[in-house]
Amino acid sequence: MSTLAVARKDFSDAVRSRSLLALVALFVLFAAGATYLVADVLGGGGGPEGVPAVFGLFISLIFPITVLVPLIGVMTGYKSIVGERESGSVKLLLSLPHTRRDVVAGKTIGRIAVFAVAIIVGFAVAAVIAFVSYDTFPAVEYAGFTLMTIVFGVVYLVFAVGMSAATGSTSVALWLSLGFFALFQFLWGFVVNLFVWVVNGFSSPENFSIVSGYFSIEQGTVVAPDWYRLVTSLSPSNAYQSALGTFFTQDLNFGLGRSGSVPYYLQDWFGFVVLAIWLVVPLLLGYSRFRRSDL
Amino acid sequence: MLNVPPPALSGAGRGDRDDDGNRDGLEISDTETETNVLFGKGSSRRPNETKSALDNRAGGRRCNRARRFDGTRGGWSLQTETALSIAPTRRDGVALMSAIELNNVTKRFGSVSALENCDLDVREGEIYGFLGPNGAGKSTTINVLLDFIRPTGGTARVLGHDTQAESQRIRERVGVLPEGFDVYDRLTGRQHLEFAIDSKNTNDDPDALAERVGIADAIDRKAGGYSKGMAQRLVLGMALVGQPDLLILDEPSTGLDPNGAREMREIIRAENDRGATVFFSSHILGQVDAICDRVGILRGGELVAEDTVEGLREATSAEATLAVEVDRVPDGVLEDVRELPSVSEARVEDTTIRASCDDAAKTKVIRTIEDAGATVEDFSTEDASLEELFASYTDDGTDRSTGGTGGPDGTDDRVGEHEEART
Numbered sequence: 001m002s003t004l005a006v007a008r009k010d011f012s013d014a015v016r017s018r019s020l021l022a023l024v025a026l027f028v029l030f031a032a033g034a035t036y037l038v039a040d041v042l043g044g045g046g047g048p049e050g051v052p053a054v055f056g057l058f059i060s061l062i063f064p065i066t067v068l069v070p071l072i073g074v075m076t077g078y079k080s081i082v083g084e085r086e087s088g089s090v091k092l093l094l095s096l097p098h099t100r101r102d103v104v105a106g107k108t109i110g111r112i113a114v115f116a117v118a119i120i121v122g123f124a125v126a127a128v129i130a131f132v133s134y135d136t137f138p139a140v141e142y143a144g145f146t147l148m149t150i151v152f153g154v155v156y157l158v159f160a161v162g163m164s165a166a167t168g169s170t171s172v173a174l175w176l177s178l179g180f181f182a183l184f185q186f187l188w189g190f191v192v193n194l195f196v197w198v199v200n201g202f203s204s205p206e207n208f209s210i211v212s213g214y215f216s217i218e219q220g221t222v223v224a225p226d227w228y229r230l231v232t233s234l235s236p237s238n239a240y241q242s243a244l245g246t247f248f249t250q251d252l253n254f255g256l257g258r259s260g261s262v263p264y265y266l267q268d269w270f271g272f273v274v275l276a277i278w279l280v281v282p283l284l285l286g287y288s289r290f291r292r293s294d295l
Numbered sequence: 296m297l298n299v300p301p302p303a304l305s306g307a308g309r310g311d312r313d314d315d316g317n318r319d320g321l322e323i324s325d326t327e328t329e330t331n332v333l334f335g336k337g338s339s340r341r342p343n344e345t346k347s348a349l350d351n352r353a354g355g356r357r358c359n360r361a362r363r364f365d366g367t368r369g370g371w372s373l374q375t376e377t378a379l380s381i382a383p384t385r386r387d388g389v390a391l392m393s394a395i396e397l398n399n400v401t402k403r404f405g406s407v408s409a410l411e412n413c414d415l416d417v418r419e420g421e422i423y424g425f426l427g428p429n430g431a432g433k434s435t436t437i438n439v440l441l442d443f444i445r446p447t448g449g450t451a452r453v454l455g456h457d458t459q460a461e462s463q464r465i466r467e468r469v470g471v472l473p474e475g476f477d478v479y480d481r482l483t484g485r486q487h488l489e490f491a492i493d494s495k496n497t498n499d500d501p502d503a504l505a506e507r508v509g510i511a512d513a514i515d516r517k518a519g520g521y522s523k524g525m526a527q528r529l530v531l532g533m534a535l536v537g538q539p540d541l542l543i544l545d546e547p548s549t550g551l552d553p554n555g556a557r558e559m560r561e562i563i564r565a566e567n568d569r570g571a572t573v574f575f576s577s578h579i580l581g582q583v584d585a586i587c588d589r590v591g592i593l594r595g596g597e598l599v600a601e602d603t604v605e606g607l608r609e610a611t612s613a614e615a616t617l618a619v620e621v622d623r624v625p626d627g628v629l630e631d632v633r634e635l636p637s638v639s640e641a642r643v644e645d646t647t648i649r650a651s652c653d654d655a656a657k658t659k660v661i662r663t664i665e666d667a668g669a670t671v672e673d674f675s676t677e678d679a680s681l682e683e684l685f686a687s688y689t690d691d692g693t694d695r696s697t698g699g700t701g702g703p704d705g706t707d708d709r710v711g712e713h714e715e716a717r718t
Contacts, residue, residue: 002463005493009482016481016517087477092487092530095441095471096494099463294404294444 002098006106007113010080014114023072023114027122030068034061035126039133054134055248058145065149066237069119070156070185074177076115077160080107081290082173090295104287108161112154119150144247152240155278156181162286168293180282184235189213192231230265236278242271392455394419394541394572395440400449402435402596409435411596412449417574417589419540422567424583424604425576427593433576434474436593437545441471454541467495470534474545474576478526480519484510487518491533499536508532509558523550531562542566544575560586617657617676619648621669628667635659 014020038060081103084090093103123146131137160177167173183191193210197203207223208214213232214224233242245268264270395417402410410432417423427433438444439451442462451458453465478487488501505514508528513521518529527550534542542563548556563573563586577583583590584604592600600607624643632641637653638660650660657676665671 001496002494005490008493009479009486009490012486013479013481016486088473088475089477089479091443091473091476092478092533094443095466095469095473095476095534096491097463097466098494292445295438 002102003106003109006093006098006102007109010107010110011113014110019076020114020117023076023118024121026072027118028125029122030064031061031119031122031126032129034064035129035133039130052134052136052138054130054136054138055141057130057134058141058248062241065152066185066240069149069153070181070236072118073115073153073156074160074174074181076111077157078164078173078177079170080111080161081164082167082170083164085168085295086170094295100291101287104161104165104283104290107164108158108283111157111161115153115157116150119153120146123149141247145244148240148244148247151243151275151279152236155236155240155275158279159282162282162284165283165286165290167289185237188235189232192228196228226263226266233266233271234274236275239271239274239278242268243275245271392419393417393452394421394454395423395574396452397436397439398450398452400436400439400446400451402432402439402444403447409596410439410446413593413596413598415591415598417572419572420567420570421588422563422573422586423575424587424590425574425593426578426580426583426590427576428578431578431593432596433578433593434545435596437474437543437576440543441466441469441473443473467537468540470536470539470542470571472527472530472534472542472544472547474549476530478518478521478529481517483517484514484521484529484532487529488514488532488536491536495537497537504532504535505529507535507562509555524552524555527551528555531559535562535566538569539571541572541574544573546577547575548577548579617650617652617660617674619650619661619664619674620672621646621648621664622672623669624648625664625667625669628664628669631663631667632660635663 011020035057038057042060081090084093090103094100098106123142127137127142130142156177159180160173163173163176163180164170167176190211193208193213196205196208196213197210204210207216214228216223233239393416395415397413397415400410400413400415401408413432413436415436425433425436435444439446440453440458442458442465445459454468456462456465458465482490484505485501488499488504492499492501502511502514505511508531510521510525510528510532513525518526521529527547531544531547534544544563547559547563551559563575567573575583584607587604589601589603590607591598624646628648629641629643632638632648632650635652635656637656639651641648641650643649648664652660661671661674
């Protein structure tokens with residue numbers, strides 16, 4: 001109950017501060033704007049051949065989502081606990097019969113609620129535009145897309161909350177969270193490649209370049225070892241796309257078409273496992289530091 | 296409440312004096328002097344309390360004085376009669392439990408020691424004033440009690456629960472006014488109170504709480520626009536939610552004007568009368584001596600003194616200096632005064648006779664001077680006040696040139712006003 005009291009307070013704080021309103025406006029602008037742009041200005045989005053045009057919308061949205069959504073997640077979460085520590089309001093919070101676990105859990109739930117409301121509203125408005133603009137509207141897939149986008153953003157939000165719990169300074173929490181985002185969103189492939197290159201005695205293996213990784217000589221041939229493919233797919237955005245693949249019967253290349261013949265950890269559903277790990281581990285680490293720290 | 300005359304004790308209370316007062320200025324002052332004998336300067340012991348209750352409250356503790364004044368200013372001996380060797384008893388005679396118990400608590404931040412082997416025992420039902428200058432470790436102690444920080448060594452228990460293992464259970468029964476807090480700027484006063492009510496799972500009425508702490512007219516405003524004093528009141532209101540068994544108030548008068556500080560004291564008294572133990576810290580003695588049953592003085596992370604207020608006052612009153620202005624100094628008057636028992640020293644400066652004497656002997660001194668043929672034109676007492684005592688502990692025993700700084704000197708005729716002047 002204590003957790004929910006904290007979550008409720010945090011949510012009403014967000015409502016009062018109009019940060020919820022700002023987030024909703026941002027996502028409406030983004031989702032509706034991008035949908036309008038793709039559907040009505042750029043002419044549909046151009047999905048793969050033989051697939052209804054509306055699926056091109058999803059493909060077009062993926063890249064902007066994987067940049068904007070994590071950033072918004074980080075911004076929503078990074079101040080949650082450390083901000084109260086810096087201002088001293090955490091003393092009010094912990095003078096009441098809440099445990100530190102209640103605080104971390106309640107803050108996490110409160111912020112997720114804010115974030116989820118913003119995404120749902122934004123995507124709902126976008127759905128109306130898509131519904132009007134396309135001949136068909138795949139409601140189930142769209143719902144799955146919305147849900148997974150929330151989960152994806154929440155990974156970063158929760159990471160930021162974890163950092164917010166772990167450190168005593170808002171700017172440290174912010175930079176750690178942004179660093180996490182930059183590492184996995186932009187640098188991850190390169191980092192893994194660099195690792196391969198170093199392990200290989202500071203030289204590239206066959207069919208490998210440090211910039212683009214393993215490359216196939218002929219189409220359809222896969223030369224990258226399984227472990228390499230696993231590690232590269234550990235980034236939240238790859239996991240997000242893998243998980244998305246399970247919602248679509250059409251091959252949209254979200255999940256790189258992985259199924260059946262590859263090891264279980266390279267199949268699309270494994271994206272859920274990866275996302276779950278990202279949801280839990282940073283938060284637990286942050287909580288364990290928060291639990292031990294002097295306020 | 297403050298102007299209600301104290302009960303007649305030993306036939307010298309103010310109640311039977313006020314009516315015939317105002318015959319002349321001296322009479323009023325005289326009354327004040329005698330009141331001082333009982334209550335100490337500036338004291339306003341619960342006036343509505345019966346004598347027996349008062350006695351009981353002090354009972355068993357008056358002898359617990361941790362330090363005795365050895366006659367020299369700033370020279371408080373370290374002689375300790377084991378504090379609490381006699382367990383205080385409740386009014387009905389039941390032995391009291393510990394509300395707060397620190398055993399050998401040490402807290403170091405790196406190489407800096409904030410608390411050093413601190414022992415503390417606050418009994419259920421008492422009002423305990425935790426005194427010390429800024430940085431003495433008061434907030435550190437309170438932070439340990441609330442598990443905001445963890446001691447480097449030693450154990451702390453609150454209401455019988457370990458502060459680390461059972462912190463939540465403690466905070467279910469404790470109301471807290473922390474130090475260095477901030478309110479939630481965007482939430483209204485009502486939302487703050489509702490949050491506390493929600494958190495403690497009680498059914499208090501936010502409006503009644505706001506009324507009680509004096510922010511009823513601001514309850515629906517955002518707390519971000521509150522003044523420091525209003526924020527302090529709001530958080531006190533949150534602390535009162537759920538009728539806590541123990542109130543922990545860290546510098547409760549911060550940001551309050553004298554009137555607010557008085558209201559704060561009234562709330563503290565009312566909560567204590569309800570049965571709550573009150574533990575509060577302050578660096579201002581004037582806030583403490585009027586309402587505390589016992590006082591602990593902390594300096595440099597160590598508890599350097601602990602006593603009942605009465606005990607401290609008794610000790611300090613021994614050092615009071617009475618300054619009597621006369622029209623002329625009759626021959627031999629100094630000798631007469633010096634011969635009085637409990638007068639340790641007397642001297643003359645121009646037409647002022649100064650006598651260092653027991654508080655109780657002041658009237659006798661004046662009478663002796665009058666008997667010698669002098670007309671007393673004015674007199675004042677320069678108490679070695681609690682402030683001075685406090686200073687002697689907290690200033691590392693260095694001398695203080697000023698005398699009693701408790702407020703206007705003995706010419707002040709109303710105890711209640713006197714107390715307000717101190718805040």
